[in-house]
Amino acid sequence: xxxxxxxxxxxxxxxxxxxxxxxxxxxxxxxxxxxxxxxxxxxxxxxxxxxxxxxxxxxxxxxxxxxxxxxxxxxxxxxxxxxxxxxxxxxxxxxxxxxxxxxxxxxxxxxxxxxxxxxxxxxxxxxxxxxxxxxxxxxxxxxxxxxxxxxxxxxxxxxxxxxxxxxxxxxxxxxxxxxxxxxxxxxxxxxxxxxxxxxxxxxxxxxxxxxxxxxxxxxxxxxxxxxxxxxxxxxxxxxxxxxxxxxxxxxxxxxxxxxxxxxxxxxxxxxxxxxxxxxxxxxxxxxxxxxxxxxxxxxxxxxxxxxxxxxxxxxxxxxxxxxxxxxxxxxxxxxxxxxxxxxxxxxxxxxxxxxxxxxxxxxxxxxxxxxxxxxxxxxxxxxxxxxxxxxxxxxxxxxxxxxxxxxxxxxxxxxxxxxxxxxxxxxxxxxxxxxxxxxxxx
Numbered sequence: 053x054x055x056x057x058x059x060x061x062x063x064x065x066x067x068x069x070x071x072x073x074x075x076x077x078x079x080x081x082x083x084x085x086x087x088x089x090x091x092x093x094x095x096x097x098x099x100x101x102x103x104x105x106x107x108x109x110x111x112x113x114x115x116x117x118x119x120x121x122x123x124x125x126x127x128x129x130x131x132x133x134x135x136x137x138x139x140x141x142x143x144x145x146x147x148x149x150x151x152x153x154x155x156x157x158x159x160x161x162x163x164x165x166x167x168x169x170x171x172x173x174x175x176x177x178x179x180x181x182x183x184x185x186x187x188x189x190x191x192x193x194x195x196x197x198x199x200x201x202x203x204x205x206x207x208x209x210x211x212x213x214x215x216x217x218x219x220x221x222x223x224x225x226x227x228x229x230x231x232x233x234x235x236x237x238x239x240x241x242x243x244x245x246x247x248x249x250x251x252x253x254x255x256x257x258x259x260x261x262x263x264x265x266x267x268x269x270x271x272x273x274x275x276x277x278x279x280x281x282x283x284x285x286x287x288x289x290x291x292x293x294x295x296x297x298x299x300x301x302x303x304x305x306x307x308x309x310x311x312x313x314x315x316x317x318x319x320x321x322x323x324x325x326x327x328x329x330x331x332x333x334x335x336x337x338x339x340x341x342x343x344x345x346x347x348x349x350x351x352x353x354x355x356x357x358x359x360x361x362x363x364x365x366x367x368x369x370x371x372x373x374x375x376x377x378x379x380x381x382x383x384x385x386x387x388x389x390x391x392x393x394x395x396x397x398x399x400x401x402x403x404x405x406x407x408x409x410x411x412x413x414x415x416x417x418x419x420x421x422x423x424x425x426x427x428x429x430x431x432x433x434x435x436x437x438x439x440x441x442x443x444x445x446x447x448x449x450x451x452x453x454x455x456x457x458x459x460x461x462x463x464x465x466x467x468x469x470x471x472x473x474x475x476x477x478x479x480x481x482x483x484x485x486x487x488x489x490x491x492x493x494x
Contacts, residue, residue: 081178081306084179084305088306091297092190095298096295097298099123100123101288101291102288102292104123104124105120107200107204108120109285109287110279110285110343112205116491118205119205121209122207126197126216127194130197133216133220134188134189134193136161137160137221138221139162139185139188140155140157141221142224142229142233143155143159143228143229143232151235152230155225155229162185165185171183191228191250195224196219196255198398199219199256199262199457200212203262203263207471208470209486219258219456223258223456223460226452231249231445232250236448243358243359243414245300245303245362246302246314246360247357253449256398256406259394261453262461264392266472268393269393270475273388273393282346285342292353293353300361313364314361317367318360320368321352321356321368323352324372325349325351325353325355326348328372329345351375352371352375354375354401354409355371355376355378355409356371356409362413363418366416367417371408378407378408382397383397411443411446413442414439414440415439473485
């Protein structure tokens with residue numbers, strides 16, 4: 053009789069334990085999952101469609117197809133190397149001080165990540181980790197694609213493709229780990245909501261470094277180099293703006309109130325930056341151009357990116373206005389003064405507006421634990437302390453990108469036997485000389 057009672061008791065205990073485990077087990081949040089999948093699709097749209105059109109329209113007609121191909125190629129190669137090793141290096145961990153700079157190799161080829169694994173369990177945002185991997189991969193791809201805008205019309209396509217594969221692993225992944233993946237700047241409390249330092253400063257500065265290493269286009273700056281189609285550029289800017297709602301809104305990692313904040317601030321900054329650029333053009337040149345309006349919108353989007361979920365309406369207005377001023381100065385003054393050939397102004401727009409946005413995040417971030425996730429002004433609890441951490445983050449990212457890009461460039465050049473097309477190919481145009489096609493058959 054005692055044996056039967058013991059058996060029944062054990063069965064009851066096991067059943068209770070199983071029920072408790074079932075209750076405690078994380079359950080997929082279908083709303084957050086749908087939002088993150090949609091955000092990923094929006095960010096994907098930004099690169100092989102939005103950025104490709106934005107850049108393609110600004111280049112000369114004989115190079116428009118090559119420009120599109122460089123952006124398209126950057127997206128595909130960037131995503132592949134991200135899945136193979138980039139994600140592991142950015143969001144993995146390793147023992148020892150090296151983890152301050154780079155993640156581990158435990159998730160190479162996504163080893164150790166099951167299709168049933170969730171991410172952000174602690175925050176209650178339960179969506180598949182596979183979705184997070186792809187979402188972050190689209191950021192890696194657009195970052196390196198941004199850099200292409202500085203060297204179009206003279207860089208070998210083969211060199212570019214090799215550069216992309218190595219750069220994502222050597223430069224982008226460590227910076228991502230330092231800022232977002234649990235590395236040094238993350239632990240210091242640096243704020244970067246959606247990629248002011250990780251994406252825009254990083255990609256824009258890499259573009260300038262490449263432009264200086266490859267050299268100027270033949271005839272620059274004396275030869276007129278008119279855009280193939282300002283309408284294509286404006287269409288690309290509109291698609292980029294559309295995709296940016298996934299870029300910034302998705303960085304809230306759920307269908308939540310912070311995503312709503314990011315939606316609002318993104319809209320404000322892009323709109324006011326467009327108006328600011330138009331006003332600056334009219335004051336200087338007495339004309340308001342569509343190309344300027346499109347560029348201003350992108351400058352505002354870049355500037356608000358690191359702050360999108362951390363600031364409210366007044367901060368968004370100021371960040372957008374000053375972001376446009378920074379970019380306008382870079383494009384219209386600094387480039388001419390220093391004489392570098394940044395073909396499509398990746399440095400002027402993305403680096404300078406991103407630099408301002410990263411610093412401005414420390415100035416305008418709302419001192420609200422709910423908005424800043426880990427506590428009010430994570431760095432030290434005071435405004436000046438946060439600003440100093442933001443300055444530290446832009447300095448470290450800038451130095452790492454500068455050195456890393458130089459190293460990767462020479463490796464890619466050694467592998468492909470040079471980086472620049474010959475004079476005949478450049479004169480003919482890279483569409484026909486490298487691809488055997490034309491962007492426009494008119």
